[in-house]
Amino acid sequence: MANIIKIRNISKEYNMGVEIVHALRDVSLDIDKNEHVAIMGPSGSGKSTLMNILGCLDTPTKGLYEFNGLNVSKMNDNELARIRNKEIGFVFQTFNLLSRSDALHNVELPLIYAGVSSGERKRRAKEALEQVGLGDRVTHKPNELSGGQRQRVAVARALVTRPSIILADEPTGNLDSKSGDDILNLFRELHEQGNTIIVVTHEKYVAEHSRRIISIKDGLVESDVEIENSRVPNGMREELTA
Amino acid sequence: MLFFYEIREGIRIAFQAIRANKMRSVLTTVGVVIGIVSVTLMGTALEGMNRAFDESIESIGADVLYVEKFPWMGGGDWWTYRNRPDIRMEHATALERYATVPQAVSPSAMAMSRMSFRERSVDGVYISGTTHRYMEFTGTDLLYGRFMTQAESESGRPVTVLGSEVAENLFNVENPLGQTVKINNQSFRVIGVLERQGSFLGLFSLDNQALIPMNRFLRMYGHRRNITIEVKAGSLELIEETKEEIRGIMRRERRLEPWEEDNFAINQQEMLTSTFAGISAVIGGVGFFITGLALFVGGIGIMNITFVSVSERTKEIGIRKSLGAPKRSILLQFLMESGFICLLGGIIAIIIAYPLSLIIDQVIPTAMPVSIVIIALIISFTVGIVSGFMPAYRASRLDPVEAIRHE
Numbered sequence: 284m285a286n287i288i289k290i291r292n293i294s295k296e297y298n299m300g301v302e303i304v305h306a307l308r309d310v311s312l313d314i315d316k317n318e319h320v321a322i323m324g325p326s327g328s329g330k331s332t333l334m335n336i337l338g339c340l341d342t343p344t345k346g347l348y349e350f351n352g353l354n355v356s357k358m359n360d361n362e363l364a365r366i367r368n369k370e371i372g373f374v375f376q377t378f379n380l381l382s383r384s385d386a387l388h389n390v391e392l393p394l395i396y397a398g399v400s401s402g403e404r405k406r407r408a409k410e411a412l413e414q415v416g417l418g419d420r421v422t423h424k425p426n427e428l429s430g431g432q433r434q435r436v437a438v439a440r441a442l443v444t445r446p447s448i449i450l451a452d453e454p455t456g457n458l459d460s461k462s463g464d465d466i467l468n469l470f471r472e473l474h475e476q477g478n479t480i481i482v483v484t485h486e487k488y489v490a491e492h493s494r495r496i497i498s499i500k501d502g503l504v505e506s507d508v509e510i511e512n513s514r515v516p517n518g519m520r521e522e523l524t525a
Numbered sequence: 526m527l528f529f530y531e532i533r534e535g536i537r538i539a540f541q542a543i544r545a546n547k548m549r550s551v552l553t554t555v556g557v558v559i560g561i562v563s564v565t566l567m568g569t570a571l572e573g574m575n576r577a578f579d580e581s582i583e584s585i586g587a588d589v590l591y592v593e594k595f596p597w598m599g600g601g602d603w604w605t606y607r608n609r610p611d612i613r614m615e616h617a618t619a620l621e622r623y624a625t626v627p628q629a630v631s632p633s634a635m636a637m638s639r640m641s642f643r644e645r646s647v648d649g650v651y652i653s654g655t656t657h658r659y660m661e662f663t664g665t666d667l668l669y670g671r672f673m674t675q676a677e678s679e680s681g682r683p684v685t686v687l688g689s690e691v692a693e694n695l696f697n698v699e700n701p702l703g704q705t706v707k708i709n710n711q712s713f714r715v716i717g718v719l720e721r722q723g724s725f726l727g728l729f730s731l732d733n734q735a736l737i738p739m740n741r742f743l744r745m746y747g748h749r750r751n752i753t754i755e756v757k758a759g760s761l762e763l764i765e766e767t768k769e770e771i772r773g774i775m776r777r778e779r780r781l782e783p784w785e786e787d788n789f790a791i792n793q794q795e796m797l798t799s800t801f802a803g804i805s806a807v808i809g810g811v812g813f814f815i816t817g818l819a820l821f822v823g824g825i826g827i828m829n830i831t832f833v834s835v836s837e838r839t840k841e842i843g844i845r846k847s848l849g850a851p852k853r854s855i856l857l858q859f860l861m862e863s864g865f866i867c868l869l870g871g872i873i874a875i876i877i878a879y880p881l882s883l884i885i886d887q888v889i890p891t892a893m894p895v896s897i898v899i900i901a902l903i904i905s906f907t908v909g910i911v912s913g914f915m916p917a918y919r920a921s922r923l924d925p926v927e928a929i930r931h932e
Contacts, residue, residue: 340847340925361851368849379844379929383541393848395534398527440848 287447287479288314288337293346293356294502295332306332307343308502314448314481319474319513321490322483324499331452333499334483338371338450339363351447368396372441376453378433380425380440386412387421390440397444411439415469431462438469448479455489467492471515488514531854535861542834542862543869553830554870556823557905561874562881563816565893565901569882571809573891578801580723587794588761589662590627590768592616592754592775596790598800609788610779611751614743619778620754626767628759631658632739634752640735641707642695650691651734652708654742654752662755665731670702670717673738681740686717690732706735709745713737764793820904823870824912831863831916842920843928856921863913864906871905 295307306329314320324330335341336348339355342363348356350366358366367373372393380389390408399407412418415435425433434454441449451470455463471492474480482493490496491514498505543550591597595606617632624630634654640647657678660667668689677684685706692701692715701715713735722731743750758767768791775789835842842855875898882891 335926338847340929361853364846364849364851366849367847373847375929379840379847381841381844383545392845395530396527396845396849396851396854398530401530 286313287316287351288312289347289349290336291347293336293343293348295329295336295341296344305502307336309346310499310502310504312497312504312507314479316447317474317477317479318495319470319480319493320482320495320497321493322481322497322499323485323487323490324505325485328499329502330483330485330499332502334450334452334481337448337481338373339366364396368393369444370447372444372446372449374434374437374441374449374451374454376456378425378430378437378457380433380436382425385422385424386417386428386436386439389425389436390443393440393444407443408439411443412436414442415439429462430458431465434458434462434466435469438466438473442473442478448481449473451480451482453484453486453489454482455484455486463489531857532861534854535858536865538858539862539865543866549830550866550869553826553866554823554873556826557820557867557870557908558823558874558877560816560820560823560908561871561901561905562878563819564813564904565875565878565897566881566885566891567809567812567816568897568900569878569891569893570885570889571805571812572894572897573886573889574805574808576892577890578805582794582797582801586662586664586757588758588764589794590756590758590764590771591792592620592756592771593790593792594751597792597796606790611749612754612789614739614748614752616775616778617752617754620756620771620774623774624756624767624770626758626763626770627756629658629661629757631656631662631755631757632752633659633755634739634742634746634750635734636742636746638709640691640695642701642704645695647691647694649733650708651688652742652746653734653736654739654746655736656739658757659736662757665722666720668718668720669700670715672717673736678738679740681738681744683711683713683741684716684738685713686719686736687715688719688730688732688734688736689721690730691735692718708735708737711745768793820908823867824908827863827867827909828912828915830866831859831913832919834862835859835916835920838920839923839928839931842923843925843931846923846925847929852921855923856917859917859920860910860913863917864909867905867909867912868902871902874905875901 290310290312292309292311293307294305294309297304297306310333322330322333332341336343339350339358340363342348342358343356346356347354350370353366355363355366381392384392387405387408390411391404394404394407409418409421412421415438417432417435417439420428420432425436428436449470454466454470458466467489470480470482480493482489484490491510493510494513495507495509497507592612594609594612614632617630621630632654636652637649638652640650657673657675660672667686670686672686673682673684676682685708687695687701695701695706696704701718704715705712706715707713719732756767756771758764772787772791776787779788781788845855879893882893885891
């Protein structure tokens with residue numbers, strides 16, 4: 284069984300001075316290789332905290348987190364940075380590209396921290412940009428690209444290290460519905476190519492594009508269901524029926 | 526390899542940041558520029574002083590001792606020295622007769638006089654009384670003619686060897702050899718001209734002198750005159766032995782009892798060197814303290830701007846961290862930025878300092894060797910690294926979750 288993520292009874296508490304906030308209480312879940320999962324919940328549900336822990340940006344207060352068999356919950360900052368670099372590709376709601384660098388350098392960035400040589404970096408970054416359909420926008424800076432294009436640069440950046448999972452936090456939140464559908468469609472393709480994708484969202488519509496929906500509420504897993512017929516993005520459906 | 530890529534990325538970011546904030550970067554460097562300009566000028570002036578001193582000191586042989594009334598090294602009561610008996614010719618004669626260790630002994634004395642040749646005259650020429658052994662004491666050669674012979678020296682013949690400046694002033698393009706010049710209204714025949722020697726510590730010109738036999742000098746300027754006795758040890762190993770021997774002879778001549786202190790001084794080049802080293806260390810110390818302050822102020826400016834840069838780029842730090850940049854890499858990025866801003870300041874400073882040093886050279890001797898330039902650049906880069914460290918360290922410790930949310 285190819286278990287990428289194994290979480291057992293994790294809790295996260297924030298000390299807010301006067302009171303302790305329990306963002307997560309005793310959450311357990313497993314995510315396998317090549318799954319397409321949506322983590323869904325309203326704001327304040329603890330889904331962002333879960334996403335930060337899954338993404339190794341943060342560690343749980345209690346409980347066990349194993350990533351590819353490695354105990355992440357006990358790692359120090361630099362070890363976590365290494366896991367983020369090699370194993371996780373992030374896609375953020377606000378794209379989070381470096382505004383002064385062109386698309387190519389943005390995509391190259393994680394490879395720099397992975398110690399890949401310059402020529403190899405350029406080649407792989409270009410390849411990733413072509414994969415998301417931006418082969419002709421390599422030298423454009425983020426402010427010369429549309430929102431959808433920016434998010435595709437971000438997806439290319441997430442793909443370029445060939446990570447174990449792609450973790451997307453509200454990837455369509457800042458996009459119009461057409462561009463949003465494009466991104467969801469891209470995720471679907473990437474999933475079909477064998478990638479493991481985790482999308483964190485509060486939108487039912489977005490969550491329904493995945494194969495499994497984990498609902499979080501008040502720091503607890505409310506439901507965890509497989510979807511037989513996941514939604515096909517609008518644009519796609521027309522293509523399929525045509 | 527990874528470290529190398531991180532440094533390269535750091536340099537890339539540094540230049541991107543400097544380019545994006547040109548005005549700010551240049552203004553930030555002003556403090557560092559002032560600091561480095563003063564460091565460079567300081568170093569340049571000290572270097573020039575040292576070189577001038579080294580050149581001058583060469584005219585005094587390292588193995589030559591000077592028996593004089595006053596010690597070269599400061600300290601002690603001036604009046605005590607002042608009241609000592611003069612050094613006289615009889616001491617020179619005694620040293621010459623009894624001393625066995627040294628190679629040569631030669632008395633010398635100096636006076637200032639007017640010299641003339643036909644209708645041309647020069648004031649303020651240093652008239653030096655010396656002996657035929659003079660050439661053994663100096664590193665100089667004759668340009669023309671010959672030096673005085675032992676016979677001329679001992680009998681005090683009216684012959685003179687001119688310094689190059691005196692020869693030029695009096696004779697212009699004429700051949701001075703065999704001509705008769707007047708010193709203090711007495712006639713002297715020119716038998717030789719010394720090659721150019723330059724000035725001693727920039728104070729007095731060694732070329733503005735005329736050498737005459739000591740015996741003639743004493744007849745002209747008086748026998749009861751304080752003189753200097755130069756003693757050439759012959760080698761550096763013999764210096765201490767020579768010193769002891771001439772000290773013994775001098776004490777005997779002066780009839781000093783064993784409990785009495787020396788009432789003469791035996792000077793040597795080393796004393797000048799160490800005195801000068803002391804002076805130059807004090808000047809250097811004070812100068813570098815002041816320039817250190819300027820650099821410190823400059824460094825604070827750099828620290829401040831790096832803090833601004835870190836807080837402006839908090840989001841970028843978050844992004845980089847989420848993509849797997851380790852703490853070291855973020856630290857390096859900001860150290861490179863502050864380091865290169867300062868290096869830029871260093872380069873500007875040298876561009877400013879170089880013409881300034883040429884102007885200062887008109888007043889005191891200066892020299893700007895490559896080593897000073899390199900040291901200045903290293904100092905400026907170091908100031909950048911040191912003052913950028915605190916903000917860079919803080920940046921490296923930012924929490925990625927918080928940093929990435931920062932707008």
